[in-house]
Amino acid sequence: MASILPRLRLGSIAPNFQAKTTHGDIDFHKWLNGSWAILFSHPADFTPVCTTELGAFAKLKDEFDKRGVKMIGLSANELGSHDQWISDINEVCSTNVQFPIIADADRKVAWLYDMISQDDLDKLAKEGGIAFTIRSVYVIDPDKKIRLTMLYPASTGRNTAEVLRVIDSLQTGDKEGVVTPIDWTAGQDVIVPPSVSTEDARKKFGEVKEVKPYLRFTNVGK
Structure with a gap:
C-alpha cells in the first residue's frame, strides 16, 4: 500500500x-x-x-x-x-x-x-x-x-503557538509579497525577497533597512 x-x-x-x-x-x-x-x-x-x-x-x-x-x-x-x-x-x-x-x-x-x-x-x-x-x-x-x-x-x-505563527507568516507573505525571518511573529520586521529591488521595495513599503544587498528588512504591521 x-x-x-x-x-x-x-x-x-x-x-x-x-x-x-x-x-x-x-x-x-x-x-x-x-x-x-x-x-x-x-x-x-x-x-x-x-x-x-x-x-x-x-x-x-x-x-x-x-x-x-x-x-x-x-x-x-x-x-x-x-x-x-x-x-x-x-x-x-x-x-x-x-x-x-x-x-x-x-x-x-x-x-x-x-x-x-x-x-x-x-x-x-x-x-x-x-x-x-x-x-x-x-x-x-x-x-x-x-x-x-x-x-x-x-x-x-x-506546539500550538508555532501553528499560529506559520499561518501568520503564510498569510502575511501572500498578502504583502514578503518573506519572514527566523522566529518571526506578527508585527515584527519582515524580509524583502531577492526578486524585488530595493528601489521598488521603498516605493511599496516605505522604509527599507538594507543590512546586505541581499538582506533587507521592512515592516508591514500586523
Whole structure:
C-alpha cells in the first residue's frame, strides 16, 4: 500500500476524501469551501498527549477564527469513541471542543495523507495488523493547496503557538509579497525577497533597512 501513497508536496492539492466526523458526514473539499484550514491527526482516542493537544487547540478557536482558519482533527477510532473522548477533553482541559474530529478507524485518511511512520510500515510488513497514526499537521490554503506540513512522532506533543505563527507568516507573505525571518511573529520586521529591488521595495513599503544587498528588512504591521 505504501507504494501507491500520493506525494504530498508543498503546493500540491490536498487529497479529497469523504468521512464521518463528530459534526456529521463530510466531503473534505466541500468542507474547506475556500477557507484556510488545518488538518491534524492523533494516534488514538483516550490517550494522554492527544487529550492535552485537542484541549489546547480548542482553547485557541478564537485565534484561528480571526485568521479565517478552519480546524479539523483526526483520530484512528470509531465515531462513538470520539464523542466520549470529547467529553473527557472538555472536562480535563476546561474547554469546549467545537471543531469536527474525523473517525478513521480503518486508517483510510491516514494512508491517503501518509500519516504513518516507517517503523509501523516495517512492522505491518512483518506482522500484519493495523498501523498507528503519527501526529501530522497540514496547513491548507483557500486554493486547497498544502502550504505547510509538520510531522511529529506519537510521543511528542505539538506546539500550538508555532501553528499560529506559520499561518501568520503564510498569510502575511501572500498578502504583502514578503518573506519572514527566523522566529518571526506578527508585527515584527519582515524580509524583502531577492526578486524585488530595493528601489521598488521603498516605493511599496516605505522604509527599507538594507543590512546586505541581499538582506533587507521592512515592516508591514500586523
